[in-house]
Amino acid sequence: MNKEKIREYGLEIGADAVGFASIKDYRSKKSPDPESILPGVKSAVVMAYRENSGSLDSPNARISFASRMGCMELGNKNNYLMTRFIEKEGKTKAAPIPFSYPLNMGPEVMGLVGDFSLRHAAVAAGLGVFGRHNLVIHPVLGTRVVFTAILTELELASDEPVKDDLCDQCSICVEVCPGRALDEEGKTDAIKCLKNSQPYGIMSMMKYYSKFIGASPEEQKKLLKDPLLLNLYQAQFIGFYYECYKCMASCPACVK
Numbered sequence: 001m002n003k004e005k006i007r008e009y010g011l012e013i014g015a016d017a018v019g020f021a022s023i024k025d026y027r028s029k030k031s032p033d034p035e036s037i038l039p040g041v042k043s044a045v046v047m048a049y050r051e052n053s054g055s056l057d058s059p060n061a062r063i064s065f066a067s068r069m070g071c072m073e074l075g076n077k078n079n080y081l082m083t084r085f086i087e088k089e090g091k092t093k094a095a096p097i098p099f100s101y102p103l104n105m106g107p108e109v110m111g112l113v114g115d116f117s118l119r120h121a122a123v124a125a126g127l128g129v130f131g132r133h134n135l136v137i138h139p140v141l142g143t144r145v146v147f148t149a150i151l152t153e154l155e156l157a158s159d160e161p162v163k164d165d166l167c168d169q170c171s172i173c174v175e176v177c178p179g180r181a182l183d184e185e186g187k188t189d190a191i192k193c194l195k196n197s198q199p200y201g202i203m204s205m206m207k208y209y210s211k212f213i214g215a216s217p218e219e220q221k222k223l224l225k226d227p228l229l230l231n232l233y234q235a236q237f238i239g240f241y242y243e244c245y246k247c248m249a250s251c252p253a254c255v256k
């Protein structure tokens with residue numbers, strides 16, 4: 001089974017770009033060993049999906065997330081289809097990496113490290129380079145791109161790496177970050193980013209319930225009508241719900 005057959009199938013099911021990385025070229029120091037996901041893994045197939053500009057640029061965060069939900073649904077569905085395609089046609093094993101979650105919530109990483117780093121995989125698969133915002137910039141899609149991957153036992157050579165430095169260090173992303181999470185070069189301050197980008201995440205939930213537990217019965221009745229509780233409720237069935245996309249949306253790289 002060759003790379004072109006896999007690439008053609010990936011594009012046919014809706015990916016905007018497909019790249020290949022030999023597992024030897026995947027270097028993500030903080031991530032678990034890919035062998036712990038698929039023993040005998042030899043390579044990764046990485047698929048890229050374009051975020052829609054109207055939603056990414058919308059001042060309404062719910063509309064921005066609507067595009068993300070589409071990417072997540074299509075990405076996870078395609079991961080399943082591609083895994084099945086490789087296993088059937090290549091008579092081998094393959095394993096899909098989730099778009100984002102579930103994540104390891106154990107005390108060593110607390111949901112901040114994925115089982116497989118899609119950014120490092122995308123770089124190894126010739127789909128882009130890291131920018132000042134610590135996101136991967138694709139030569140055509142720019143920063144308006146998200147990724148999924150499938151690990152496989154098939155031996156597939158890495159695609160040509162992107163050689164151009166697509167980030168001109170304009171630092172717009174650093175300046176527009178409302179949480180100042182990108183101030184230190186080469187590192188995203190995850191807590192600063194999360195506080196701002198996931199206002200209905202676990203930190204808000206802990207704050208709300210701590211307040212609720214300590215409140216009088218009268219105050220508790222009021223707290224049950226707090227819009228924050230409604231937002232927390234909604235976020236629970238959406239998943240990790242983001243309200244900030246500024247580092248992605250502000251990046252001028254490759255935007256036509």
Ligand code: B12
Pocket residue numbers: 028029030031098099100101103111112113114115116117118119130131132133134135136137143144145146147148182186187188189190191193194197242243244245247248
């Ligand atoms: C956990 C997570 C987060 C955490 C960050 C934790 C962290 N330190 O990475 C939080 C919640 C903060 C987060 C935020 C965001 N995330 Co996020 N996240 C993930 C997830 C699930 C795992 C990432 C991981 O394992 N990180 C830990 C390790 C691998 O990171 P690391 O080795 O420390 O590398 C860091 C730095 O060292 C640096 N780095 C590493 N090597 C190099 C090399 C160079 C040259 C440079 C400059 C930097 C650099 O980049 C990393 C950022 O801190 C991935 C999906 C996945 N499975 O990969 C999505 C993912 C990385 N997120 C993504 C996105 C889009 C976002 C947000 C824009 C939120 C949003 N609204 O969508 C912000 C962007 C924040 C930013 N500018 O960095 C996309 C990135 C797409 C892209 N174009 O690069 C991913 C790949 C999801 C996807 N399926 O596409 N995320």
